[in-house]
Amino acid sequence: MVDMRSILGRSRVRQAVSAAVLGFGLTLAAPAAMAQDVLVLAAASTKNAVDKLAAQFKAKSGLSVTSSFAASSALAKQIENDAPADIFISADLDWMDYLQKRDLIKTGSRTNLLGNELVVVVPKGTALKPDLSKGGKLAEQLGDGRLATGDPSNVPVGKYAKAALESLGQWQAVEPRLARADSVRAALMLVSRGEVPMGIVYRTDAAIDPGVEVAAVFPPDSYPPITYPAALVAASKSSAAAAFLDYMKSPEGMAVWKEFGFVPAPKAP
Known part of the structure; x- marks a missing residue:
């Protein structure tokens, strides 16, 4: 005679194990997903444009971009103090230079992105x-x-x-x-x-x-030409950060910057 209590017991064990495995799998997957997201620290004046660029990038790639805006000086100091960040956009060259001299950005990724008046x-x-x-x-x-x-x-x-x-x-x-x-x-x-x-x-x-x-x-x-440099942060772990930086520099991205009144970066003397 079949022992129904034994069958039900084994079924509950299998369900519990499956739930544990599923939960463990989700736990493992979360850091990988988070590593794909992009955290941008950007000069306050770029807020409206960066927000729109982030929304368009997510629509295209499915990847989220989270942004924080403040004076470039405050953001550079946050990066110096190990605040998490993937991309830094400064409203002047000085604060990007400040981070570069301290090896806190990926120098090869640095680009002069925009200009202003x-x-x-x-x-x-x-x-x-x-x-x-x-x-x-x-x-x-x-x-x-x-x-x-x-x-x-x-x-x-x-x-x-x-x-x-x-x-x-x-x-x-x-x-x-x-x-x-x-x-x-x-x-x-x-x-x-x-x-x-x-x-x-x-x-x-x-x-x-x-x-x-x-x-x-x-x-x-x-006054000196207003230049907005952008670069990947040296400590970035996001595999999508370079893609978002490239998107901001692309013709589609530059169209958004232009929509908000930015102009191409001044040419270096």
């Missing part, structure tokens, strides 16, 4: 026309307010702004009136909210915020 923005509907002439009166035009831009000591947009104002002979008058933001998007927000009467940002940032308008454009020879 430096502008003065004011709250939408403001009639103010900033004076960007040599020896002009920008500081006086601020009235009791301040001029928002990135902190010139470390944030790329602030460094470009300082160079431009120095070139125009206006830095000494303007410096005490700065609102030093920790990123270009933070400076943009101060203007958009009407907390300051003017800000110096990139043209691409001005284009995405309906609360501001471009009131003046700095002469292109008044």
Whole structure:
């Protein structure tokens, strides 16, 4: 006579073993899947474009791109302190150089990806026309307010702004009136909210915020060419990171950058 309890017992054991094997298989598969995903640390000014590029890349490849945005200086320091990252996009050459000198990027992957322009923005509907002439009166035009831009000591947009104002002979008058933001998007927000009467940002940032308008454009020879380098991080374990970097450089990728107002990277002198 067949012992049904014995059969049921063996069946439950097989189910338990199968479940354990399946669970173990999923556990093993997870790191491999995670290794395929891409983590990008990118300059704050690239946010809208990188988000769209990531969505398009996932639609094509099925691979996820996670991005974190801040001032290039903050991101470079995070990488230096072993924060996980696969790709770094800087808003200036200095912070990429900083990582390269410390062997924290894959030098052969480094590329100058994009360019940009430096502008003065004011709250939408403001009639103010900033004076960007040599020896002009920008500081006086601020009235009791301040001029928002990135902190010139470390944030790329602030460094470009300082160079431009120095070139125009206006830095000494303007410096005490700065609102030093920790990123270009933070400076943009101060203007958009009407907390300051003017800000110096990139043209691409001005284009995405309906609360501001471009009131003046700095002469292109008044500051170093704005260059966005990108590179793979030396500690990256993602097998898909190089593919996403290539995608951002492809004609399809460059069309997205152009859509958000970026221009091709300046040619090296």
